[in-house]
Amino acid sequence: MQSVNSTTMAAFQKTDDYRHIRTYLNIHELLAVALKNKVFDEDVCYHFWSDTLVRHCKECEAVLRLVRLLPNGGATYLELRKLNDRWNARIDAWHRANPTIPVG
Numbered sequence: 001m002q003s004v005n006s007t008t009m010a011a012f013q014k015t016d017d018y019r020h021i022r023t024y025l026n027i028h029e030l031l032a033v034a035l036k037n038k039v040f041d042e043d044v045c046y047h048f049w050s051d052t053l054v055r056h057c058k059e060c061e062a063v064l065r066l067v068r069l070l071p072n073g074g075a076t077y078l079e080l081r082k083l084n085d086r087w088n089a090r091i092d093a094w095h096r097a098n099p100t101i102p103v104g
Helices: 004-012 016-036 044-059 063-067 080-099
Strands: none
Touching: 004 016, 016 044, 016 063, 016 080, 044 080
């Protein structure tokens, strides 16, 4: 018997919203592959794209997990996941070095 969550995700995979999310994740993966192959400068891309990429990876975590469970899906978005980890660490380091000071 399937769980409610797996049934819900199976139904979601058939929607336009799922296909749109996958298309956008594919764009992020393309960026990650370009950075790996040194087509783009990582610092420039980080300053332009990091907030969006990290936020979208977090918001799409369930889809990213689901895709990895598909047959032959283990390496899907591999470079995106690596880039997300790297940029998350960089953002966390910046926040540690620049703590927020409460006003008032």
